[in-house]
Amino acid sequence: MKTNTSLLIEHADLLVTMDAERREIRDGALVTDGPAIVWVGATADVPAGLRAAADQVIDARGRIVLPGFVNTHHHFYQTLTRVIPAAQDAVLFDWLKTLYPIWAELTPDAVFVSTQLALTELLLSGCTTSSDHHYLWPNGSRLDDQFAAAATIGVRFHGARGSMSLGESQGGLPPDRVTEDEAAILHDSRRVVETFHDPDRFAMRRVVLAPCSPFSVTPALMRESAALARSFGAQMNVHLHTHLAETQDEEAFCLARFGYRPGDYAEFLEWTGDDVWHAHCVHLNPREVAHFARTHTGVAHCPTSNMRLASGIAPVRAMRDAGVPVGLGVDGSASNDGSHLLNEVRQTLLLQRVMGNPRAMTAREALELATLGGAAVLGRDDIGALAPGMAADLVAFRLDTLWHAGGAVHDPVAALVFCQPQPVDWAIINGRRLVQDGAPLHVDIPHLVERHNRAAVALVQRAGAR
Numbered sequence: 001m002k003t004n005t006s007l008l009i010e011h012a013d014l015l016v017t018m019d020a021e022r023r024e025i026r027d028g029a030l031v032t033d034g035p036a037i038v039w040v041g042a043t044a045d046v047p048a049g050l051r052a053a054a055d056q057v058i059d060a061r062g063r064i065v066l067p068g069f070v071n072t073h074h075h076f077y078q079t080l081t082r083v084i085p086a087a088q089d090a091v092l093f094d095w096l097k098t099l100y101p102i103w104a105e106l107t108p109d110a111v112f113v114s115t116q117l118a119l120t121e122l123l124l125s126g127c128t129t130s131s132d133h134h135y136l137w138p139n140g141s142r143l144d145d146q147f148a149a150a151a152t153i154g155v156r157f158h159g160a161r162g163s164m165s166l167g168e169s170q171g172g173l174p175p176d177r178v179t180e181d182e183a184a185i186l187h188d189s190r191r192v193v194e195t196f197h198d199p200d201r202f203a204m205r206r207v208v209l210a211p212c213s214p215f216s217v218t219p220a221l222m223r224e225s226a227a228l229a230r231s232f233g234a235q236m237n238v239h240l241h242t243h244l245a246e247t248q249d250e251e252a253f254c255l256a257r258f259g260y261r262p263g264d265y266a267e268f269l270e271w272t273g274d275d276v277w278h279a280h281c282v283h284l285n286p287r288e289v290a291h292f293a294r295t296h297t298g299v300a301h302c303p304t305s306n307m308r309l310a311s312g313i314a315p316v317r318a319m320r321d322a323g324v325p326v327g328l329g330v331d332g333s334a335s336n337d338g339s340h341l342l343n344e345v346r347q348t349l350l351l352q353r354v355m356g357n358p359r360a361m362t363a364r365e366a367l368e369l370a371t372l373g374g375a376a377v378l379g380r381d382d383i384g385a386l387a388p389g390m391a392a393d394l395v396a397f398r399l400d401t402l403w404h405a406g407g408a409v410h411d412p413v414a415a416l417v418f419c420q421p422q423p424v425d426w427a428i429i430n431g432r433r434l435v436q437d438g439a440p441l442h443v444d445i446p447h448l449v450e451r452h453n454r455a456a457v458a459l460v461q462r463a464g465a466r
């Protein structure tokens, strides 16, 4: 008896494969079997045997179908603290100092509900794999809460066990009470890798080790976290992630405290290599970019957040030209108050052009960053493209809408990026249908929003009562 569900998706106006030839197939079709794609081509060419064996047929007329997007940087818990008035108009260090005392009141329930909310928001924006960088663990909250929440939504999840150990009393930025003891951080990091990390193809759960930033952890913790991740061996593929070169304040901090620019500091710590990706990298110089390219060190580009906090414009064109792997991230919801990954694709295109070069980023390259780019940065070769043997992670957007009228008829791929970003019509992850007719099948959104809003209000009230 057949145990895997097989889906036949046919008659897509355009199927954007992101395969080795970057094929864009008109009247496209695709067949899945369990978690994998088994066939991609034109609807007229679907083999009769596969058609006959399909359990469900999905008519994709009027839609563009793409590989699901990959989000490479976020802080899900920050959905609870969007647009906090005192942090609306601040640069990074002031913004953090305003928010740390509120985040100190996080609870396991708040972590759980914010993870559900952010993943639902991402899913509806076309994201099928997301990492999350969570770096403060007050009141008994654990990475376990995030993995439990992610399982209820069904998005492929790379949980980054973040950490902070350099408090104010030692010259760091965060208040001491949101930092952890370094031995405890390393002990818990090992525990979560051993408990949750799945190195296999089509894995739904991976763990990343992720000390927060140069101004909130010590060099010793950076080195020991890297040594721990690498001690599991190349087959386990445990990646490393942190914030780097986000602002000029951070550059000044690194020079004053460590005697290095941020990019050189990463090299000094051996935080370069194809198992490392850094968020932001707005202030890398050409020499540092060349070093990242040589070592295949990845970057999560977060354009909206960089604009929101007035951090600057990351040299994405230069990084791509040099060969640095670049993925996209929406970043935390307190510095980009939306988790809409397709919108981040659009922001990437616009921000690279703003200094005067209209060819600095095309729609197709921006989509490549969101798919293949993100997959490479997370160390995965089973997502980011639609081809036989790849994970069945795909999304469809309607093109017959008000928002795309007069555009999709000329170039559907460009219309998706240039026109006002819309939510997906449907999404499939690991061969499972999770969104249909624009609505998630397994999430009660009004109920989720109500629980989330209650948690957000309670969080700020607890902080105010201190």
Ligand code: ZN
Pocket (backbone or CB within 6 Å): 073, 074, 075, 133, 243, 279, 331, 332
């Ligand atoms: Zn961040």
